[in-house]
Amino acid sequence: MPLQEQASLWSDTTIKTLDVRSGTLPPGGVMSETGLTANLLLLAGGGEGGLVMNGEVCHVRASFACHAVKGSAFTLTAGSENIHYTVIIYKAIPMTGAAHVLFPQRNHPLRTSFVHYPVLPAELHQAADKIVAKWSRGEGLERFHANALLQGVLYELIMEHERGRGGAESDMVDVVAAYIAGHYRQELKLKELAALAGCGARQLQRRFKQEKLLGPMEYVIQLRMESAERMLRHTDATIGEIAERTGYHDMYYFSRAFKKYYGVPPQRYRRTAASGTGALSACSGLPDRLACSYESLQGPVICHMRGEYCVTASPRRIAVLDVQYADHLLALEMLPAGSVGLGSAALNFPPYIRDRLKATEMLGTYEYPDLQAVERLQPDLIICTEVHDQHYERLRRIAPTIMFKRNESWQRILSLFGELTGKRGEAERIITDYIRRTALLSEELAPVLAGKSVALIRPRESVVRVHTASHRTGAVLYRDLGLPAPLFVADTSDTAYHISVDRLPAVHANHYFLLSNEMMQEGISVTEQSVWGMLDADGREHIYPVDAATWIGCYGPTGINYIVDQVARALLA
Structure with a gap:
């Protein structure tokens, strides 16, 4: 269709809201719609769950939008936590005197059902709350305003969806990579990872390889081999113990996999590393x-x-x-x-x-x-x-x-x-003790944190830094201790995401280590106060304030073990 004609269709279109409702879907609760008589926009936040739309099955996580067109059928099932939702039923109709056939192209956004993860979910939910409030006040100017707000929401979603920003296509790799980084010791299957990303296995394989230059299961092997290599260098754990700790139940299969990855069997690798000769010393x-x-x-x-x-x-x-x-x-x-x-x-x-x-x-x-x-x-x-x-x-x-x-x-x-x-021997002993200690603590924390995630955040001026495993302290939490990272925190080369305070709920963690500057500033900043207020308001999150100067700036063995001590005290209390 010519661009001029497309522009005309948009300018001659009006959005008419038919119904608005909001509520909470409890754990295991089901919301189902069949044979929709108009378009439906579902804005959800909170927990994760399963969504079946027009026969397509996908896993949805916190803060998503679902657009279902007229005639669609969908079923949303909540997982282990509440899902807070707003449902808006609307029609997109031509204005008087405009063309009678609205958007004949089949792939037009207003004629397309899709699931989308907004770039700024907090702003989207604020807009949804305003629509609910306006709609609930009855006919007249308030509902006119509700229509205008809905048009703005649809505009933002369509623009993001068209660009691929924040949607499943663009962030599925980050989501899956973050999950693998926290769970590579467990048995993982491609179908399960694809369900987590809300896509098919072939689609995930293609996208992952494009961005990481290797497939998701190859990424699992890479993290396992790197972990095994560290233990071979710095611990006296047996090959069988290392195999078990890196997700292999068969020691001989692990040995073959290690040799394929590094070119030598694990025992030989250990001897070479200990002697400081060969390729390892170059x-x-x-x-x-x-x-x-x-x-x-x-x-x-x-x-x-x-x-x-x-x-x-x-x-x-x-x-x-x-x-x-x-x-x-x-x-x-x-x-x-x-x-x-x-x-x-x-x-x-x-x-x-x-x-x-x-x-x-x-x-x-x-x-x-x-x-x-x-x-x-x-x-x-x-x-x-x-x-x-x-x-x-x-x-x-x-x-x-x-x-x-x-x-x-x-x-x-x-x-x-x-x-x-x-003092080479003393240095190796300190490293070995640390790896042993974190491995044991990781096993102790695993059942405590089952199904829960841990975030590392630092209020700074008017933003909040959400640190990833690429940050040195994040590496202690997520790699050394194996703490589950929030899905929001992708495994990336960036050490942190910078978000506004009002977007903090999108992190959706159960435990927060809050890097506080109180000791340096003799009091907490306005941003830190806002963070406390937002997290305390929910009542479900556990917040542990820790000294930012120590956690960020002190990376010797004493400082690192001091951080591990604080993590253990907080999470095992």
């Missing part, structure tokens, strides 16, 4: 100069972002420009000669290691190191991050300087600190 050509080490005739060589450092003798006066490195040294029973601290007007070290740093010189802050204090300290080694790149030349004139990526894995950095200080 570091040349790694992207972004990831930290690693290799053996030379003179001693261990540390590869860092600005070159290599040969450890001919263990340094004794070490200055660190990130407090996480002070934590690493303390874990190895080494006291840093100097370290940056936290704060602005009054500088201090993190409370959980403060007492052990009484003899350590304060060197400013991470963002603003006191370089004159570093010079006066006369260290024999300086350790910094890429944030200090502008100071690197000055620093290395003071003493040999190693630069690590700040977001580098703390296990990797601790292993290198073991190489630097001659």
Whole structure:
């Protein structure tokens, strides 16, 4: 159809609301409509459930919209939680004098049934509440306004649906990837993952491969193999135990799968990793100069972002420009000669290691190191991050300087600190103890959190950050401890989503770890107050305030174990 004719059809169309109703579908409740005599728009929020529309079966999650055209049949069944809904029955009719055949093309949005996940569900539900309020006041101007509001809602949904933004096509991969990240140890089937995404298995396979370059079941294998590789390196668990913990009930099948993925059997991989030889010790050509080490005739060589450092003798006066490195040294029973601290007007070290740093010189802050204090300290080694790149030349004139990526894995950095200080065995023991501990705690938490999800949020100015498994603290929760992430939180390269406070219900978590700045600001911000008010209003969520400075900035082994302690106390209380 010519564009001009399409535009004419839109401009000559009016929306007439016929009925509006709202309510709550209890767990297991059913809403069913057959042979609709007009179009129906269903706006739902809350729990998940199953939807059968015109014979098509799909799984629906919190905050979705269902558009069903005249003649359609659908059945919505609530899952384990309430589904709050608004149903609007309407007609799209030509205005007087316009063409009598409205939208003859079969794929036009107003003649198409579809399920859609809005980009801003909170705003959509606010509009729905206004429509209900206007409609309930009876005839006249209020119902005229209800028609106008409905037209606006339909416009937003159609525009998003046409662009594919926020719909099942665009976010199904993120939803399934997030679910796999939290459940890869369990038996997963492609049909179940497709049902979760609300699509067919072939459609999910195609979309997943387009975005991840591998299929969903291949993604499951990737996460299992990465988990197995970490346990082989850092624990003394048997092959059978590792197989069981990564979702394989047959040890021999696991061994074959591991060899296919890494090229060597798991036992050989473990021996090679322990000896530090072969392919596992190579570091040349790694992207972004990831930290690693290799053996030379003179001693261990540390590869860092600005070159290599040969450890001919263990340094004794070490200055660190990130407090996480002070934590690493303390874990190895080494006291840093100097370290940056936290704060602005009054500088201090993190409370959980403060007492052990009484003899350590304060060197400013991470963002603003006191370089004159570093010079006066006369260290024999300086350790910094890429944030200090502008100071690197000055620093290395003071003493040999190693630069690590700040977001580098703390296990990797601790292993290198073991190489630097001659305490390789102690470093490996700390890593092994941590992996054992988190594996046991993960098993203990699994039945407690069955069917429940955990969110990590941080109020910031006028927005809320919802952290993902790509964030370092998120990785502790979702990868190390295996806590179930909300479906809202996709497994993505971004460390956080930024949402407005009123969109917080869309996260739909049962437990919230709220990263609070109260200790730094001597009181909570307006945004944090709003978050508390919104979550407290429901009464079903559990909220655990934790210190943002510690949870965000302190990534040494002591700090990480401190976070694990707090998680255990909160969720096992």
